[in-house]
Amino acid sequence: GENVGLHLPTLSVQEGDNSIINCAYSNSASDYFIWYKQESGKGPQFIIDIRSNMDKRQGQRVTVLLNKTVKHLSLQIAATQPGDSAVYFCAENIFGGYSTLTFGKGTMLLVSP
Amino acid sequence: NAGVTQTPKFHILKIGQSMTLQCTQDMNHNYMYWYRQDPGMGLKLIYYSVGAGITDKGEVPNGYNVSRSTTEDFPLRLELAAPSQTSVYFCASSLGGGLGNNEQFFGPGTRLTVL
Numbered sequence: 001g002e003n004v005g006l007h008l009p010t011l012s013v014q015e016g017d018n019s020i021i022n023c024a025y026s027n028s029a030s031d032y033f034i035w036y037k038q039e040s041g042k043g044p045q046f047i048i049d050i051r052s053n054m055d056k057r058q059g060q061r062v063t064v065l066l067n068k069t070v071k072h073l074s075l076q077i078a079a080t081q082p083g084d085s086a087v088y089f090c091a092e093n094i095f096g097g098y099s100t101l102t103f104g105k106g107t108m109l110l111v112s113p
Numbered sequence: 114n115a116g117v118t119q120t121p122k123f124h125i126l127k128i129g130q131s132m133t134l135q136c137t138q139d140m141n142h143n144y145m146y147w148y149r150q151d152p153g154m155g156l157k158l159i160y161y162s163v164g165a166g167i168t169d170k171g172e173v174p175n176g177y178n179v180s181r182s183t184t185e186d187f188p189l190r191l192e193l194a195a196p197s198q199t200s201v202y203f204c205a206s207s208l209g210g211g212l213g214n215n216e217q218f219f220g221p222g223t224r225l226t227v228l
Contacts, residue, residue, distance in 0.1 A: 043203050043219030089155055093215055103155040
């Protein structure tokens with residue numbers, strides 16, 4: 001079946017490095033994507049979203065890139081900080097009668113000081 | 114705004130017991146959702162609601178029931194609890210379901226153990 005998945009389950013970086021978290025999706029009909037951050041013991045928190053008519057979107061220290069040709073999504077975090085340590089999920093919006101989000105498994109980002 | 118609140122935070126159930134997980138949002142959102150998250154996994158949609166009186170099944174609805182009598186509340190009912198329902202349950206809400214309206218705001222979760 002169609003699903004959203006991630007290439008790397010765990011990513012370890014040094015403080016100050018740039019981080020790139022990847023996500024593959026397989027539903028070509030998906031036209032809206034969201035990245036969420038989940039800290040330990042908390043619910044997911046919205047980071048940034050992107051529509052399928054865009055290739056790139058920037059936020060504060062974060063950039064999301066969308067490559068529809070290969071169905072790939074990435075989240076770039078600049079100057080990674082220890083507070084960025086969390087699990088990051090991508091989610092796709094699949095339109096049906098009502099649209100809902102389908103989440104991938106998540107990538108754990110570990111930032112060492 | 115308190116956002117999305119869930120109670121209880123933790124609970125232990127015995128096999129075959131029933132319980133209701135509570136969820137309330139004060140953002141006047143139309144859409145509400147229930148997810149479960151198993152260890153090391155992503156979130157799976159159990160049920161969702163697009164407004165008071167309207168609910169629909171998600172990916173994993175078996176063993177659960179929901180109701181939406183008000184905009185604010187979306188309780189999740191577990192009947193005849195089974196060990197497979199041990200999980201962390203998240204409630205979420207969004208303004209709508211269309212493009213630009215589907216940012217979902219999550220509650221802190223309920224950690225449920227069925228023994």
